[in-house]
Amino acid sequence: MHSKTSHCKIVDCTIRDGGLVNNWDFSVEFVQYMYQSLNEAGVDYMEIGYKNSPKLLKGAESAGPWRFLNDDFLKKVIPNKGNTKLSALVDIGRVDENDILPRSESLLDLIRVACYIQDVDKALELVKVFHDRGYETTLNIMALSNVMENQLVEAFKLIDESVVDVVYIVDSYGSLKPNDMTYLVQKFQQHLPNKRLGVHAHNNLQLAYANTLLAAEKGVELLDSSVYGMGRAAGNCNTELLVAELQNTKYNIRPVLDMIEKYMIPLREKEEWGYIIPYMITGILDEHPRSAMALRDSADKDNGVDFYDRLTTPEIAHGK
Ligand SMILES: C[C@H](O)CC(=O)C(=O)O
Numbered sequence: 001m002h003s004k005t006s007h008c009k010i011v012d013c014t015i016r017d018g019g020l021v022n023n024w025d026f027s028v029e030f031v032q033y034m035y036q037s038l039n040e041a042g043v044d045y046m047e048i049g050y051k052n053s054p055k056l057l058k059g060a061e062s063a064g065p066w067r068f069l070n071d072d073f074l075k076k077v078i079p080n081k082g083n084t085k086l087s088a089l090v091d092i093g094r095v096d097e098n099d100i101l102p103r104s105e106s107l108l109d110l111i112r113v114a115c116y117i118q119d120v121d122k123a124l125e126l127v128k129v130f131h132d133r134g135y136e137t138t139l140n141i142m143a144l145s146n147v148m149e150n151q152l153v154e155a156f157k158l159i160d161e162s163v164v165d166v167v168y169i170v171d172s173y174g175s176l177k178p179n180d181m182t183y184l185v186q187k188f189q190q191h192l193p194n195k196r197l198g199v200h201a202h203n204n205l206q207l208a209y210a211n212t213l214l215a216a217e218k219g220v221e222l223l224d225s226s227v228y229g230m231g232r233a234a235g236n237c238n239t240e241l242l243v244a245e246l247q248n249t250k251y252n253i254r255p256v257l258d259m260i261e262k263y264m265i266p267l268r269e270k271e272e273w274g275y276i277i278p279y280m281i282t283g284i285l286d287e288h289p290r291s292a293m294a295l296r297d298s299a300d301k302d303n304g305v306d307f308y309d310r311l312t313t314p315e316i317a318h319g320k
Pocket residue numbers: 017089113114115140141142143170171172173200202
């Protein structure tokens with residue numbers, strides 16, 4: 001088992017994906033402790049936030065600084081960078097490419113471009129810009145559980161000709177089962193034999209860890225995770241589980257356990273993420289969890305039966 005995953009690298013997304021839970025309200029001290037813990041644990045990358053532009057995102061003024069990373073601020077937060085590389089995610093249409101410094105002037109190493117399947121062409125144009133500025137790049141194709149085969153095959157042609165380093169299988173709705181993951185990894189490998197692959201899983205069906213390991217064993221290299229699973233809605237594959245499983249001379253679980261004890265358990269008392277029935281319901285229905293997130297914010301938060309009926313009864317779901 002271990003030899004089958006020795007090619008893998010862990011990309012911790014707690015601050016970026018977990019920020020979708022608490023509106024990026026992490027203190028500088030929290031983020032510094034996270035970086036130090038991941039670095040001591042030997043985690044390869046830490047995604048420290050989004051590098052979108054506040055000018056292009058309305059109503060985001062209240063968000064914490066990890067939503068719109070600023071390079072000068074980042075240098076103050078991480079004055080002594082260790083071996084753990086830093087990553088930022090951008091969304092097409094929300095990033096101003098003029099905000100992205102050349103890599104030699106930034107602490108960031110990796111820029112990941114997220115898009116839906118119909119926007120792969122636009123995402124690859126951005127990838128080229130960031131690649132030319134010296135960054136490692138990934139293309140993260142979201143909501144793959146909802147994508148049709150012909151769309152994927154069209155996208156593969158563009159990706160194959162592009163400069164992108166790593167292409168991600170993203171299970172945004174946490175709806176993929178192990179056989180779907182096997183199918184997707186094989187498709188990606190068949191059509192993109194010269195690209196490295198990554199996986200980003202959500203835990204709606206409690207399969208994020210299993211699917212991530214399965215992908216790893218099949219050759220996928222970059223494995224996304226979050227400490228204590230903190231990520232949007234049902235959360236992500238847990239960093240501590242990956243560190244424990246891939247434990248070799250490189251990874252060490254103790255600093256991650258320390259981060260959990262010191263910061264994540266108290267945070268989970270205030271903020272909610274993880275396997276909760278409304279998220280499981282959107283997962284089985286292969287839907288974005290936004291309706292479940294709205295339910296969890298309401299007085300009816302535990303009315304799972306009514307929520308299920310609403311989502312599965314067309315006249316109700318469409319307000320007729
Ligand atoms: C590009 C990222 O992987 C986006 C994400 O977190 C998602 O679930 O979608």
